[in-house]
Amino acid sequence: MELHQLRYFCAVADTGSFSRAAEQSHVAQPSLSQQILKLEDELGARLFDRLGRSVRLTDLGKTLLPRARTVLRELEEAKGEVIERKDSAGGSVTVGVIPTVAPYFLPPVLASFTKKFPQARLTVVEEITPILLERLRAGTIDVAILALPIRGHEFEAWPFLTEPLFAAIPKRHALAKRRVLALRDLRKEPFLVLRDGHCFRDTLVAACDRARLKPKIIFESGQFSSLLSLVGADMGVSIVPEMAVKENTSCRYIRIGDEEATRTIGAVVLRGRSLSRAHRGFLALVRQEESGRRPTAAA
Amino acid sequence: MELHQLRYFCAVADTGSFSRAAEQSHVAQPSLSQQILKLEDELGARLFDRLGRSVRLTDLGKTLLPRARTVLRELEEAKGEVIERKDSAGGSVTVGVIPTVAPYFLPPVLASFTKKFPQARLTVVEEITPILLERLRAGTIDVAILALPIRGHEFEAWPFLTEPLFAAIPKRHALAKRRVLALRDLRKEPFLVLRDGHCFRDTLVAACDRARLKPKIIFESGQFSSLLSLVGADMGVSIVPEMAVKENTSCRYIRIGDEEATRTIGAVVLRGRSLSRAHRGFLALVRQEESGRRPTAAA
DNA sequence: TAAAAATACTCCATAGGTATTTTAT
């Protein structure tokens, strides 16, 4: 049973004639006849009574006709829906963001995305990097915003922002008046850092390693704001990405001058995944938004 | 978009792999890949993300999957229904019968039909011959029971009963003691006959013509019972088919001996019409029923 | 290296075409 057979069957039922059905279907009459015969053969029963002058559905044909029409109609609908959807800016985009980026980076991007793609449903989840990568693999998020680089070339990464690191120093601290610092300048200071699992901790550890610095960690937290208020209370120093600067005004932020004392943020997708228009729109927006923002953030 | 493409598509979605889908579909992997590619081409979008290790539906694929399943399922249901119905003894049979046969012939046939085909719905309409033939052509009745012969070879007729004609004579009439009569014996008698339009009138007229008899018609009615009660009241004579004999006991019934003074009843269908099992069952029953009945009726 | 999908080609089954016959009007 093939689709063209059903189409021919419906055409014959509609026109009451093999010849007219063939004409309507743009095939030769014998071709159409053959296909109807074949269909009848497969079903083991006649679908039409050939009455010389005209052709009429048998009872069996009458039972098949509405079903055949249903099948053909639903096929067209399915096709139509797919073709319509593929170009639509609708659909859903699920974005995963690491916690040390989320509060600084997301608000403007989300705002302009929902403005530019009002039909799309945007979902954001905040997770640490390994969980985001796992969810990319599992397909439960479409895009991840996180610190690069990452391992595993099943992913495709688009870096769009490299930001310097800043030392957060108590206002009264001796180093507070410097315009730039080297990490080694802080080798005697007590450090307040993010808890393990947050990738920015790894960024920091890597930078310290490069500076042959073994920081004396006296406090750990899950968010910058806690660290910074303790720095303000003269408990020690911390290192934060540019994004977190001015989170707390009770301390000074001084640029770290070390080579590679930076953090790179990027968008990551699973390699080979096809991206809907909404997905691509989100990615484009992320890059555009950031390049527009960078001068401001860097000022 | 072809059915096998949808089948392959569902198979890949089910198995999460082109190779396994190909195995399950009993085709080679490249063949299946080609068809999926072709389907994606036609739709203008990817249905699967090829992730090297595994294959996963895209959002578009996810929208297509349930629709593809629906189409395939409904196709199977349609096929199943047709194949089931074609061998079933169910369905409806609409039978048309001429008025001069209906009351005598139908009751036993209907009884045994409904007994033998309880699932079938039997409908009976009573009409005169030309209307029955028209309805056969229009397909509003499946079988007609009427007097043969009929004109028009768009019909197929199965004669199953040839019955002699009887003269209905008042009991006190001079001819009432004869065992057999010739039509010419009645040439002086006043005739009571069926109204024009009833085919038995034509049967009678034809028989009279053959006997060179021009009957003096003094009364016409639409049914034998009226004629016979008037015969019983000594108003004249009538000619009836064997079926109507003993309809009224106030007159004598004497066999007409003339050659061809008979009426033949047959079943008629539109030539070329396919007959369901119920139709064929009805026709078989009609013949069988009658051959069983004839000795009784003829006794 | 292994496993899976894509590519390159070959083949043949069959949908579709043309010519003709059959059938019914």
Place this chain on the structure above:
DNA sequence: ATAAAATACCTATGGAGTATTTTTA
């Protein structure tokens, strides 16, 4: 005689096969 469907036969598209390459894990 005409019109419609069936039949016979031919053609060629394209679905499916085998062999191979590419890609990714």
